[in-house]
Amino acid sequence: MRESLGRWYRAHGRDLPWRHTQDPYAIWVSEVMLQQTQVATVIPYFQRWMQALPRIPDLAAAPQQRVLKLWEGLGYYRRALNLHKAAQILMQEQQGTFPTDLETVLALPGIGRTTAGGILSAAFNQPVPILDGNVKRVLARLVALQHPPAQCLPLLWQLSEQVLDPVQPRRFNQALMDLGATVCRPKQPRCGECPWQAECSAYNRGQHHQLPMSVPRPSRPHKQIAVAIVLRGKEILIDQRLETSMLSGLWEFPGGKIEPGETAAECVVREVKEEIGIDIEVVTELATIEHAYTHFTITLIAFICRYLSGEARPLQCTEVRWVRPAELSKFPFPGANQKLFPYLHAWLAEQRGALDSESSRDP
DNA sequence: AACCCGTGGCT
DNA sequence: TAGCCAAGGGT
Numbered sequence: 001m002r003e004s005l006g007r008w009y010r011a012h013g014r015d016l017p018w019r020h021t022q023d024p025y026a027i028w029v030s031e032v033m034l035q036q037t038q039v040a041t042v043i044p045y046f047q048r049w050m051q052a053l054p055r056i057p058d059l060a061a062a063p064q065q066r067v068l069k070l071w072e073g074l075g076y077y078r079r080a081l082n083l084h085k086a087a088q089i090l091m092q093e094q095q096g097t098f099p100t101d102l103e104t105v106l107a108l109p110g111i112g113r114t115t116a117g118g119i120l121s122a123a124f125n126q127p128v129p130i131l132d133g134n135v136k137r138v139l140a141r142l143v144a145l146q147h148p149p150a151q152c153l154p155l156l157w158q159l160s161e162q163v164l165d166p167v168q169p170r171r172f173n174q175a176l177m178d179l180g181a182t183v184c185r186p187k188q189p190r191c192g193e194c195p196w197q198a199e200c201s202a203y204n205r206g207q208h209h210q211l212p213m214s215v216p217r218p219s220r221p222h223k224q225i226a227v228a229i230v231l232r233g234k235e236i237l238i239d240q241r242l243e244t245s246m247l248s249g250l251w252e253f254p255g256g257k258i259e260p261g262e263t264a265a266e267c268v269v270r271e272v273k274e275e276i277g278i279d280i281e282v283v284t285e286l287a288t289i290e291h292a293y294t295h296f297t298i299t300l301i302a303f304i305c306r307y308l309s310g311e312a313r314p315l316q317c318t319e320v321r322w323v324r325p326a327e328l329s330k331f332p333f334p335g336a337n338q339k340l341f342p343y344l345h346a347w348l349a350e351q352r353g354a355l356d357s358e359s360s361r362d363p
Numbered sequence: 364a365a366c367c368c369g370t371g372g373c374t
Numbered sequence: 375t376a377g378c379c380a381a382g383g384g385t
Contacts, residue, residue, distance in 0.1 A: 030381085031381065032381095032382095032383095033381090034380085034381040034382095035380090035381065035382045035383075036368090036369085036370090036379090036380055036381085036382055036383095037369090037370075037371090037380060037381080038370095038371075038372070038379085038380050038381090039380085039381080040371090040372080041370080041371065041372085041380085042381090073369090073370075073371095074369080074370075075368080075369025075370040075371085076368055076369055076370085076382090076383090077368085077369075078368065078383085078384080079368095079382090079383085082383085082384090109383090109384085110382095110383065110384085111383080112382060112383045112384085113382090113383095114381070114382060114383090115381080115382070115383080118381060130381075131382095132380090132381040132382075133379075133380060133381070133382085134380090134381065135381085173381095177381060180381090181380090181381085186378080186379060186380090187373085187374075187378090187379090214378085217377080217378080219377090220377095246367080246368065246369090247368090247369080291369095291370095292369090292370085292376095293368080293369060293370085294367080294368060294369060294370085295366085295367070295368080334369075334370095335369070335370060335371095336369095
C-alpha cells in the first residue's frame with residue numbers, strides 16, 4: 001500500500017510552494033495558514049508572508065499590527081496571534097530556531113497534533129502521524145468507519161500511525177493529504193484513480209459515496225448589526241476589538257447588535273456612547289450587507305454619522321483612533337467591515353464632487 | 364466534552 | 375440557494 005501510494009504521489013502529487021523548502025519555519029507558517037483553509041486560498045498569503053517575514057526573528061520582532069495585516073482576510077485571526085507569540089517564545093527559549101522534538105513543538109501555542117506532525121514530517125522527515133480533514137476521510141473510507149470520524153479520533157490516530165511509512169514519512173504524509181484532496185474527495189470521489197481502491201472497504205461495499213458519516217450542523221442564528229462611520233472633519237473613527245472577543249486585535253467601525261424595540265439608527269448612537277463615550281448623530285444610511293460567520297450570520301447596516309461632543313475613549317475596546325480615509329487600509333479589518341469600504345469611498349467621492357461643483361458655481 | 368473561532372469556494 | 379467543507383486548536 002505504501003508503494004502504490006508513493007507511485008501515485010510521484011505522478012499526481014501537487015506542486016505547492018512550501019514543498020520547495022525544508023525550512024521548518026516556512027513549513028510551520030504554511031501548516032498554520034492551512035488550518036481549516038483551502039490550499040488555493042493560502043498560496044498568495046504564504047508568498048506574501050514569507051517575503052515580509054522570512055525568518056523567525058523577523059516574525060518575533062514584528063508589531064502585532066503588521067502580523068494581523070498580513071493575515072487580513074484569512075480568518076481565524078487567533079492563528080496569527082498564536083504564531084506571533086510562538087515566535088517570541090522560540091526567541092526566548094530556543095535562540096530563534098525551530099525545535100525538533102514533538103513535545104516541545106506541541107507546547108507552542110497554535111500547534112496541535114496534526115500541525116506538529118505535519119511540520120516534523122515535512123521539515124525533518126520524522127515519522128509522526130497526522131490527522132487532518134483529508135486523512136480522516138481517507139482512513140474512514142479505507143476501513144468503512146460506520147461512525148462520524150469525530151467520534152472515533154483515537155482509532156483514527158492509531159490508523160494514521162499504523163499506515164505511516166517509517167522510511168519515508170515526509171513523502172507519505174504529503175501523499176495521504178493529496179490523495180484526500182484530489183481523489184478521495186468529500187463529494188464525487190474519483191475511486192477509479194485511487195491507488196488504494198482494491199484495499200478500500202468503503203469502495204468494496206459500495207459505500208464510498210455515503211462515507212464518512214456526517215453529523216448535521218445546527219442552523220446558524222441570524223443577528224441584526226448596526227455600525228457607525230463617524231466623521232469629524234476629514235477623519236473617521238475606528239476602534240480595535242478587545243483581546244477577549246471574537247476578531248480580537250482587528251479594527252472596526254463601532255456598533256453592535258440591534259436590541260428589541262430599537263431602530264438601527266438608535267442602536268449606533270447608543271453603542272458609540274457605550275463603547276467610545278462620545279455623542280453622535282446619524283447623517284444618512286450608507287449600505288446594508290450580509291455576512292456569514294462560522295456560527296451565525298448577520299445583516300449589517302452602516303450609517304454615516306457626525307461627531308457631536310465628548311472625548312473618544314476606549315471604554316469597551318482596546319484602542320480608539322481618528323484616521324483619514326486613505327489611512328484605513330493600513331489597519332486590519334474583518335471581512336464584514338471590508339465590504340463597506342467601496343460604499344464609503346464612493347460616498348466620500350460623491351461628497352467631494354458636490355463640494356467641487358458648489359465652489360465652481362460660486363468662485 | 365462541547366463550544367468557539369472567519370472566510371471563500373463549490374454544488 | 376443554503377449548506378457543506380477546508381492541512382484544527384484552544385478552552
